[in-house]
Amino acid sequence: MSSSRTVARYSILGTLSYNLGCMSSAPSLTSDPDRCTIKGETYSLSWRTGANGITRSPYFEFSGADSDRWMRLSALSSAHTRTARDEAMQIAEPQVRTEPDAIVVTVHTESPVWQEHDLELRCTADSVEITMLVTGGGELTDVTILGGDGILPTGAAGTFRSGFDARSLYVPSPTEPVAFVRPIWSAASLGVVGDADPGRLNGIFSPPPLLLAFGRSPATDAFTPGEGPWLAAWLRAPVELLRFTAMRFDPVDDGALLHLAFEGHTPVDGTWRSPTVVLRPVAAPAAALAEYRADLFDTGCAPAPAKHVRPWWLEPIFCGWGAQVARGGAPAPDLCRQEIYDDFLGTLHAASLDPGTIVIDDRWQKQYGTAEPDTDAWPDMRGWIARQHAGGRRVLLWWKAWDPAGLPADECVTDAAGRPIAVDPGSPAYLARLDAIVERLLSADGLDADGFKVDFTQRTPSGTMLRSAPDSDGVWGIAALHRLVGRLHTAATGIKDDALIITHTVHPAFGDISDMIRTNDVLEHDTTGEPVSVAAQLRARHEIVAATLPEHPVDTDQWPMPNREEWLDYARSQGQYGVPALYYLERVGESDEPIDIEHLAEVGRLWDRYRETLR
Numbered sequence: 001m002s003s004s005r006t007v008a009r010y011s012i013l014g015t016l017s018y019n020l021g022c023m024s025s026a027p028s029l030t031s032d033p034d035r036c037t038i039k040g041e042t043y044s045l046s047w048r049t050g051a052n053g054i055t056r057s058p059y060f061e062f063s064g065a066d067s068d069r070w071m072r073l074s075a076l077s078s079a080h081t082r083t084a085r086d087e088a089m090q091i092a093e094p095q096v097r098t099e100p101d102a103i104v105v106t107v108h109t110e111s112p113v114w115q116e117h118d119l120e121l122r123c124t125a126d127s128v129e130i131t132m133l134v135t136g137g138g139e140l141t142d143v144t145i146l147g148g149d150g151i152l153p154t155g156a157a158g159t160f161r162s163g164f165d166a167r168s169l170y171v172p173s174p175t176e177p178v179a180f181v182r183p184i185w186s187a188a189s190l191g192v193v194g195d196a197d198p199g200r201l202n203g204i205f206s207p208p209p210l211l212l213a214f215g216r217s218p219a220t221d222a223f224t225p226g227e228g229p230w231l232a233a234w235l236r237a238p239v240e241l242l243r244f245t246a247m248r249f250d251p252v253d254d255g256a257l258l259h260l261a262f263e264g265h266t267p268v269d270g271t272w273r274s275p276t277v278v279l280r281p282v283a284a285p286a287a288a289l290a291e292y293r294a295d296l297f298d299t300g301c302a303p304a305p306a307k308h309v310r311p312w313w314l315e316p317i318f319c320g321w322g323a324q325v326a327r328g329g330a331p332a333p334d335l336c337r338q339e340i341y342d343d344f345l346g347t348l349h350a351a352s353l354d355p356g357t358i359v360i361d362d363r364w365q366k367q368y369g370t371a372e373p374d375t376d377a378w379p380d381m382r383g384w385i386a387r388q389h390a391g392g393r394r395v396l397l398w399w400k401a402w403d404p405a406g407l408p409a410d411e412c413v414t415d416a417a418g419r420p421i422a423v424d425p426g427s428p429a430y431l432a433r434l435d436a437i438v439e440r441l442l443s444a445d446g447l448d449a450d451g452f453k454v455d456f457t458q459r460t461p462s463g464t465m466l467r468s469a470p471d472s473d474g475v476w477g478i479a480a481l482h483r484l485v486g487r488l489h490t491a492a493t494g495i496k497d498d499a500l501i502i503t504h505t506v507h508p509a510f511g512d513i514s515d516m517i518r519t520n521d522v523l524e525h526d527t528t529g530e531p532v533s534v535a536a537q538l539r540a541r542h543e544i545v546a547a548t549l550p551e552h553p554v555d556t557d558q559w560p561m562p563n564r565e566e567w568l569d570y571a572r573s574q575g576q577y578g579v580p581a582l583y584y585l586e587r588v589g590e591s592d593e594p595i596d597i598e599h600l601a602e603v604g605r606l607w608d609r610y611r612e613t614l615r
Contacts, residue, residue, distance in 0.1 A: 081138030147257025161255030191246025203458025315356020322583025554578025
């Protein structure tokens, strides 16, 4: 099967047929002796009143415009702290107020932790926006919305969840197994913590869009959403308030809730508002992502799109990592050496391949944290970069985010024993050090490199026992990653205004601090254990990036490839979905198949056709 046909089979977003510019009007409220109902343009929200209502059975009925129910929406929520669990002891009758463009329903619960605890449901023409408000003091650990802990008048106690009538769940983030579309009762984690260990391979995008979508049709394969309508659920908050490490969809049997992992690093003293969960019926996952993006812009939670793409950013990339791995004979990081990269350049030249950008990958540094070149491996990195510049190429340095190697503990997040775990972007001392490092690496008086390929953003520190640096303001979670990447970007562009920062931060709030989005490591199998086309994975990821950050160029990556045939199939697809990136030169795949000159010649022809599109 050809590459184009292979990729065409898989479109995870479906057809976008939703009118984003439609005019809207305020919802309406009706009531009878037993029930109140709010109707918007695409939904209805209703609840029973009186003795058998919310005070006894704390659920709203949330339905689509066709009156088919989407969910039994739990009126409970919880904001647990380091010292106590937030368990609702009594639930009050909902209070309703009107605004010019919305009807607001507030459910007050009596809490042993907070002086006041309210759940606010703001009903607009097209959405229900759910926010928890608590007043008091404490350090937040686990926050749950669409469910929470409580004790009901019936004697039922414990954790209560919303009930979903959907049958499939769309998750806009690569995972292993590959499952962009999965059964509704599958868990999902969207955040900035992960690796390749079991249950943690969900940080490929870190952070991804903080969005889920629920479909009425059952999931049939990893990529294909069923017919609409769909129900979108996304998180709205300024990035500085995203102080959690993950948003998790936590299902049990026929119920589920959303869980935000604050991990004890967000102190509350007064009134605290949670991030808002927006529920909105949409036509397809494509509409969900587009409306999510627009909503964050409109509410000031993401920067307005204004990306200035420099022409050199779009030139084909050679990244040395795959070639380092394939060369073998030593751990791949030990093969990041000047003489080996000269060999790679020789192979490129022999095949008439002329990348516009070279990425010096892991690890050119003596220590990751200090980022000083290893002069044993790179005796003349400055001269090597200068020679690439003379040949019309730019050079990026691979950057391992968060790694504290070589740094003093008082600039780091530490464990309970005081050992450095990660750099602390809340520490002014570390940020000053970072500025100096970037100056040394990018300035004309330093190495004169042209930017960074940022990796390992999913190594954001996580844990309730971890402690911030002594001079830190305690920033945590996604907000901490944003500050780290933002400072790197600001420092780099302050030295070279066309410096390129490549990340895999696929969230609209990162749009102004990332210049190019990398699709990141390719995965292997679907939920049945069958291999998944690498080209299909590229298309699926590109669709998410294009919907969320459409102004950004895409680094199509190329690691890892299972065999030579799939590698070539992937290479044939790259120019359709972004900037081609070549990782392999000599051998490829688990089968260690040789790459011959004719294979590289095909890559060269693909690059030529791609470059034609840039003119």
